[in-house]
Amino acid sequence: MRIVNNIAEAKEEIGFARAAGKRIGFVPTMGYLHDGHLSLVETSRRHSDYQALSIFVNKIQFNDTKDYEGYPREFERDFDLALRAGVDLVFIPSDDEIYRNQLTFVDVEHLTEHLCGATRPGHFRGVCTVVTKLFNIIRPDVSVFGQKDIQQALIIIKMAMDLNFPIKIIISRIIREEGGLAMSSRNKHLTPDMKTRARSIYRGLAAAERAIAEGERQAAAITAAVKKELDAGKPDKIDYISLVSYYTLQPVKQIEGTSVLAVAAFFGSTRLIDNMIIEKKEGVFSCVY
Amino acid sequence: MRIVNNIAEAKEEIGFARAAGKRIGFVPTMGYLHDGHLSLVETSRRHSDYQALSIFVNKIQFNDTKDYEGYPREFERDFDLALRAGVDLVFIPSDDEIYRNQLTFVDVEHLTEHLCGATRPGHFRGVCTVVTKLFNIIRPDVSVFGQKDIQQALIIIKMAMDLNFPIKIIISRIIREEGGLAMSSRNKHLTPDMKTRARSIYRGLAAAERAIAEGERQAAAITAAVKKELDAGKPDKIDYISLVSYYTLQPVKQIEGTSVLAVAAFFGSTRLIDNMIIEKKEGVFSCVY
Numbered sequence: 001m002r003i004v005n006n007i008a009e010a011k012e013e014i015g016f017a018r019a020a021g022k023r024i025g026f027v028p029t030m031g032y033l034h035d036g037h038l039s040l041v042e043t044s045r046r047h048s049d050y051q052a053l054s055i056f057v058n059k060i061q062f063n064d065t066k067d068y069e070g071y072p073r074e075f076e077r078d079f080d081l082a083l084r085a086g087v088d089l090v091f092i093p094s095d096d097e098i099y100r101n102q103l104t105f106v107d108v109e110h111l112t113e114h115l116c117g118a119t120r121p122g123h124f125r126g127v128c129t130v131v132t133k134l135f136n137i138i139r140p141d142v143s144v145f146g147q148k149d150i151q152q153a154l155i156i157i158k159m160a161m162d163l164n165f166p167i168k169i170i171i172s173r174i175i176r177e178e179g180g181l182a183m184s185s186r187n188k189h190l191t192p193d194m195k196t197r198a199r200s201i202y203r204g205l206a207a208a209e210r211a212i213a214e215g216e217r218q219a220a221a222i223t224a225a226v227k228k229e230l231d232a233g234k235p236d237k238i239d240y241i242s243l244v245s246y247y248t249l250q251p252v253k254q255i256e257g258t259s260v261l262a263v264a265a266f267f268g269s270t271r272l273i274d275n276m277i278i279e280k281k282e283g284v285f286s287c288v289y
Numbered sequence: 290m291r292i293v294n295n296i297a298e299a300k301e302e303i304g305f306a307r308a309a310g311k312r313i314g315f316v317p318t319m320g321y322l323h324d325g326h327l328s329l330v331e332t333s334r335r336h337s338d339y340q341a342l343s344i345f346v347n348k349i350q351f352n353d354t355k356d357y358e359g360y361p362r363e364f365e366r367d368f369d370l371a372l373r374a375g376v377d378l379v380f381i382p383s384d385d386e387i388y389r390n391q392l393t394f395v396d397v398e399h400l401t402e403h404l405c406g407a408t409r410p411g412h413f414r415g416v417c418t419v420v421t422k423l424f425n426i427i428r429p430d431v432s433v434f435g436q437k438d439i440q441q442a443l444i445i446i447k448m449a450m451d452l453n454f455p456i457k458i459i460i461s462r463i464i465r466e467e468g469g470l471a472m473s474s475r476n477k478h479l480t481p482d483m484k485t486r487a488r489s490i491y492r493g494l495a496a497a498e499r500a501i502a503e504g505e506r507q508a509a510a511i512t513a514a515v516k517k518e519l520d521a522g523k524p525d526k527i528d529y530i531s532l533v534s535y536y537t538l539q540p541v542k543q544i545e546g547t548s549v550l551a552v553a554a555f556f557g558s559t560r561l562i563d564n565m566i567i568e569k570k571e572g573v574f575s576c577v578y
Binding site: 007011105106107108111129137158163166 | 296300391392393394395396397398399400417418421422425426428447448451452453454455
């Protein structure tokens, strides 16, 4: 496994792989790797021959300096995990290597209005900008994003399509800790008590799944079922419990087509997100979370 | 010469050229080709082996529907000129091929504030978005833009750098008609009388060059020298006569480093632009226009 921190070297390494006829897979991360990230690499491997993984805590997608500064960083541990996951190239650039008087930004309209976009102005603009840059540096054939950040994943799919990136974007399933809490680098900030309480998010999604299985289609009833479970975990604040269209990410009053049920809640000062895709296939709804 | 109108075919053609080890040159145009465009192809040929030229009247960069609808289109003539210029591939997509519910936009801050950006809100966002798309479709090694649209060229250079496009962007000199009028597809809209009067733009730049040669460095005096000549041509409206930094495109009070003297004026309802780069090399200023 090669670890490089400048763009020229990353391009050179990938150039060798490409010249050898390999399909390039790419997993962008902000580091502090966990099993969720490693499963993205696994997914990527099923579609490509060479695994590039980037580690870059992207300042411009944070709207809270404290959140940025406190974002967990433990690179030696990351390298170790990446190596064990069979990553071929770790690209870990400095801030200066990526941003020098950056004046160009990429933005996706409409899809960024709701869910995390509503309370994190500029967040997805920061994400889309850095992903565009990384796509142009790595030039992957395939790139994998986690369902855990479903709004991000769907925005990147739309962005790649709108900007004609010749890259296949894949959404990979959520990996959960025991008890159901979705894996996240931010879980590090949770006390054991908070962690226990935060499992209520997962129980909320499970309750929604049961309600849907019993025929419930109304957004109000489904989100109420989530809230009941979530409240039992005493979150410090609920940002949203929202049912939106999978394609437009606009709120829906009832489930008609494929939809996303998404949750964001604070435990302590840590904001956690989770979601469930309610997929409509041949008239039947199935829940993926 | 191949003429294709869908993205998949364009990619295939260019894929063959790339597989043959050719460096790809790319000149994006809105058609109604003239000697200015052909000189971009010539410049491109000096840096690459395969010449791709796109013809696409990009709706989203027009802020005036009439201007868009009235933009001259004469594609058979364009194909003929492209063939004679040695173009290998003409990519001429339909609106639908390029834009299907486009929600993603690329924007460059600051550089878009002044000159044409001031009176054409959204124009450069439209330009940057379509150029990003075309760059991702064609994936050229080299792309050539005309100095005539200097603000556009400098914005594209910044955008390509900021978004890490692995593309060399070249600015190619202005080609002028007899009498000095800069070539433009829009010149088609000028009556013979307007054309004669519009030569005053060029005479204005020449006057500025003389003033600079005589030691003048103040923006006010230099733009006044331009205005005096321009006024003699009785423009129907002057949009701007502006001296800006080459690097920031912000107005400067006097020439210190490399600068751009730019003019936009209407003759009839046709808006014409022209400019001069005032290059500082080893303490000496030379004018390129």
